[in-house]
Amino acid sequence: MARHTDEIDDPSPLAGARIDVAARIGWLLRSSRVSAGVPLREFAARSGGGLSPATLSRVETTGRRSGAMAAAYERALGLPHGHLRAPIDVLCRTFAYAPADTDPYVPEPTLTGFTEAVDAVQSAEPDAQDWLRFAEYHVLTSFGMPAHTIRPLVVRLTDELGRAAGLAYQLRYEALSKLRCSPYADVVGQAIREAVEQPGMQRPADLLSAITELPTPDLVTWCGELLSDESWVIARAGCLGIQNMRSVGGLRRSDWLPLVPVYAAACDAAVGDPLRQPILSATLAGCPPEFRAAVRSALTGPLVEPRRAAAWTRTRRNHHYTYAATLAAEIADGHAGEAMLARLLFEVLYDFRATHVTTSSFLLVASPFADRVREAICRSALEGPDETTRHGAAFAFANLMIPFDSADPAPWLASDDPVLRGAGLSICGFAGVPLERGLLHELVRREDQVGYEAMFAAGMSQQPELAELATDATLPASTRAAAAWWQQAGGRIVR
Numbered sequence: 001m002a003r004h005t006d007e008i009d010d011p012s013p014l015a016g017a018r019i020d021v022a023a024r025i026g027w028l029l030r031s032s033r034v035s036a037g038v039p040l041r042e043f044a045a046r047s048g049g050g051l052s053p054a055t056l057s058r059v060e061t062t063g064r065r066s067g068a069m070a071a072a073y074e075r076a077l078g079l080p081h082g083h084l085r086a087p088i089d090v091l092c093r094t095f096a097y098a099p100a101d102t103d104p105y106v107p108e109p110t111l112t113g114f115t116e117a118v119d120a121v122q123s124a125e126p127d128a129q130d131w132l133r134f135a136e137y138h139v140l141t142s143f144g145m146p147a148h149t150i151r152p153l154v155v156r157l158t159d160e161l162g163r164a165a166g167l168a169y170q171l172r173y174e175a176l177s178k179l180r181c182s183p184y185a186d187v188v189g190q191a192i193r194e195a196v197e198q199p200g201m202q203r204p205a206d207l208l209s210a211i212t213e214l215p216t217p218d219l220v221t222w223c224g225e226l227l228s229d230e231s232w233v234i235a236r237a238g239c240l241g242i243q244n245m246r247s248v249g250g251l252r253r254s255d256w257l258p259l260v261p262v263y264a265a266a267c268d269a270a271v272g273d274p275l276r277q278p279i280l281s282a283t284l285a286g287c288p289p290e291f292r293a294a295v296r297s298a299l300t301g302p303l304v305e306p307r308r309a310a311a312w313t314r315t316r317r318n319h320h321y322t323y324a325a326t327l328a329a330e331i332a333d334g335h336a337g338e339a340m341l342a343r344l345l346f347e348v349l350y351d352f353r354a355t356h357v358t359t360s361s362f363l364l365v366a367s368p369f370a371d372r373v374r375e376a377i378c379r380s381a382l383e384g385p386d387e388t389t390r391h392g393a394a395f396a397f398a399n400l401m402i403p404f405d406s407a408d409p410a411p412w413l414a415s416d417d418p419v420l421r422g423a424g425l426s427i428c429g430f431a432g433v434p435l436e437r438g439l440l441h442e443l444v445r446r447e448d449q450v451g452y453e454a455m456f457a458a459g460m461s462q463q464p465e466l467a468e469l470a471t472d473a474t475l476p477a478s479t480r481a482a483a484a485w486w487q488q489a490g491g492r493i494v495r
Helices: 021-035 040-046 053-062 067-077 085-094 111-121 128-140 147-161 167-180 185-196 205-211 217-226 232-248 259-269 277-285 289-298 319-332 338-350 354-366 370-383 387-400 418-431 437-443 449-460 465-471 477-489
Strands: none
Touching: 021 053, 021 067, 021 085, 021 338, 021 354, 040 053, 067 085, 085 167, 085 232, 085 354, 111 128, 111 147, 128 147, 128 167, 147 167, 147 185, 147 205, 167 185, 167 205, 167 354, 185 205, 205 217, 205 232, 217 232, 217 259, 232 277, 232 354, 259 277, 259 289, 277 289, 319 338, 319 370, 319 387, 338 354, 338 370, 338 387, 354 370, 354 387, 370 387, 370 418, 387 418, 418 449, 437 449, 437 465, 449 465, 449 477, 465 477
16 A cells, blocks of 8 residues: 555664654654544644644644644644643653753643642542643642642652553653652652552552653662562563663763672573563663673673564564554554554564653554554464564553453463463453452462462452452462552552
8 A cells, every 4th residue: 555645754773772753743643633534724723723734734744842732732633631742741751862842831820720730639539631730730830839748649649650541641650750850859759769669569660660750870779779679570660760761861871880780680690580581681782882791791691682573674574564564554544644653563562672662652552543553462462473573562561551441361361371371461450350269369379470460450450359368378478468569559540
């Protein structure tokens, strides 16, 4: 099929040091408008008449970063507050070379608006838009609560983040990250550290990502300490924090040097550990060359190669890119957006760099293709052409976090592959589907990915069996602590 004349693509090399951030912004704006069936002239009228069709076309084609413009798209297309701005801001904060916001969105700077924003998050069940507005008023206007007053609300936001799915997750993440990159940075940092250090903590990765939106030498030290945590879940989150700081930038070369012996020791201790060694290897592969060389020279044991694509070209010889392109064509179904969709799917399935996977996931979830992407990823996990693809699709659920209306773990649990079994249980968690009692008790005894995801499913659906698991003396202490953590944390959030 011939390419659409209004296609926007990222032409940067797949394995390059940089991506085309502006192109990704333009793609999200244009695909959202085109999928809604709104021509440029009509869109210009909907936006209040202050923008011409030619101006809007240039905004999309050049990918000009403007928070006010993205907000105008949300209003004109009837999208929720922050639906487009949140993934764009996450994308731009992650990559130090991203364009600056030429016209930031600012909420109406009135005491009435600020008061309403604060009241909303103090209600019984604030939604994602409430949290984003709350953060925007504190970061983008002259209004703000004192540190001791805002702290309980930051703690609540921190607690909700790891249990949210879809847009509910994206906007909460953006709200917490905005506050982290503001004068409230220390309040957020303290709340996150306390949350991660809770006994049995089960959802640390998103918090490590948020706190490392503002890198500091102390964070490098802390992430290094987390690598040797007795919980592999915490250790992996430490790796993700290191990857994010590497991408966000702002640290000196000397700030990374104390991490070298710590990182090498963690790699040596993880030899043969399938839950730690791959993420340590992938994280190291994305670190500065001099850091990689120093760590490798300090190793006493072997280091596995990270999971990679077959090649890093866009030719037919790269069967992994061809597979992603095939999925994109199916999902786009002749509509504009297919070229970039293929690039984003390739990164989600095959890129070993967490920052690329995560930001591409944010864009896909906010795009009009989100539901079809979810279904394609499900199929790829079960029926993909090779293990690299199937595992990439299985791991993608943790980044996409697209809510499921229903889920059946049977097809996944029938697999002999623990990665796929874990993915099926993860889907049950995002769907809020409880597991059969006997199956739950059987699976949580496993101290691996399958056991972790079984507890995730039970926690997200708040199964009554959590109380039993938390006090079952025949279970490992870590499993009991995980069940107790989920009891205290609460279940899934989808709004």
